[in-house]
Amino acid sequence: MTKSQIEKFAVGYSSYPTDCVEEVLKVTNFDEDVAREILDDKEKTLAIWQNGTIMIDGVTLCCGYDFAEDAFSKKINIGYCPICGRKIVIKKPMNE
Ligand SMILES: [Zn+2]
Structure with a gap:
C-alpha cells in the first residue's frame, strides 16, 4: 500500500x-x-x-514462528510469540 x-x-x-x-x-x-x-x-x-501481533493459521506474522499442531490444540494456551515476545492479539485461520 x-x-x-x-x-x-x-x-x-x-x-x-x-x-x-x-x-x-x-x-x-x-x-x-x-x-x-x-x-x-x-x-x-x-x-x-x-506491540501486539497476529497469528494466522498457526504462524505468527511478526516472526513467522510456526506453532504447528500446538496452534490448534485446545489444551495449549498460546498468548505470546516465543521469538519476539509480542502479545498475540488475534488468531485467524488461513484465508481460503
Ligand atoms: Zn514474533
Whole structure:
C-alpha cells in the first residue's frame, strides 16, 4: 500500500492517529479485512499499537514462528510469540 492509500484507509478510522492505523495495517501485512476487524475493536487496536501481533493459521506474522499442531490444540494456551515476545492479539485461520 502506498502512503496515500494508507491515509485514505485511515480516514475511516478518524478516532485513531494515522500512525496507529498504519501500524495495524503493517502487522496484518496490509490485509484490509483483518485490519478492519482489529480497528473495529478498540482493545485489539490498542494491543497491536502496544506491540501486539497476529497469528494466522498457526504462524505468527511478526516472526513467522510456526506453532504447528500446538496452534490448534485446545489444551495449549498460546498468548505470546516465543521469538519476539509480542502479545498475540488475534488468531485467524488461513484465508481460503
Ligand atoms: Zn514474533
